[in-house]
Amino acid sequence: MAVSEVKICNLALRKLGARLIESLSDSSQEAVTCNLFYEQVRDAVLREHPWNFAAARGRLALLVDAPAFGYAFQYQLPVDCLHLRQLNTPDDEFVVEGDKVLTNRDGASAIYTRKATNPVLFDPSFIMALSSRMAAEMADDITGSSSKAREMWTLYLNAMQSARLADSTEGREDEILNDPWLEARGIYGPDSPLWRG
Structure with a gap:
């Protein structure tokens, strides 16, 4: 199934143990809250890191x-x-x-x-961070629990850390460290085809 705004909102709602929505124009509390937060939260998360896709x-x-x-x-x-x-x-x-x-x-x-608005172009790690931030922002309204909100903020911070790492290493070649164990076995070192020294 293609990524959509509704799917991202449903990821957030699932983290909160709330009912899923069919559309952002639904009259349910969940849809109204998602509709209220989605655009602002998306833009805030876009600003927090120089995402490659954006x-x-x-x-x-x-x-x-x-x-x-x-x-x-x-x-x-x-x-x-x-x-x-x-x-x-x-x-x-x-x-x-x-x-x-x-x-x-x-x-x-x-x-x-x-301002990237097409969810199909979003990086998967960005989607997880965005849905976690949505859950954190909506937790009080949806669950009425401040402890759930704190839990979701922790989830968001962890998701952002992973997403930033994945995004910032894209386009960079993984480097093999100069490891004596690899060098001793001829896998890496001056006599290896992988050597860049």
Whole structure:
């Protein structure tokens, strides 16, 4: 079954031991609560880590009016930007003020976290973190239990830690450590085809 907003909400509801929903437009307390929290919680979790699936790049639109002081240029943030990660290079200084970017960089481009709304594109570890955060946010309303809310926050923090690790190592080659045991057996070391020393 394809991932959907309803499925993510049902993962959260299941963690709370609550009834599952058919649609976010249901009149049940569970659906109303999910509908209330989903978009805000999704965007909050997107902002908490530079997720690969939510990365975007683009040239920023230069605004005619320069900042009053401090910076030479002012740009418009992209409409789908949730978190500006960097400009052209990691060394470019900038400040975000409202929906504007202030910087001394001429011809600025940006790498940013976009407002990803299609659950089909979500990373599986992000889905688990998002559903845990949904459960944590909704716990009081759905269960009336503050201890359940604390339990769900712990679950969320653990899920985020795993998700961040999985996401941040994507695209990096696993390195074999220089292990004397592997070297002694010719698996790794100067005489091995795996040696990079």
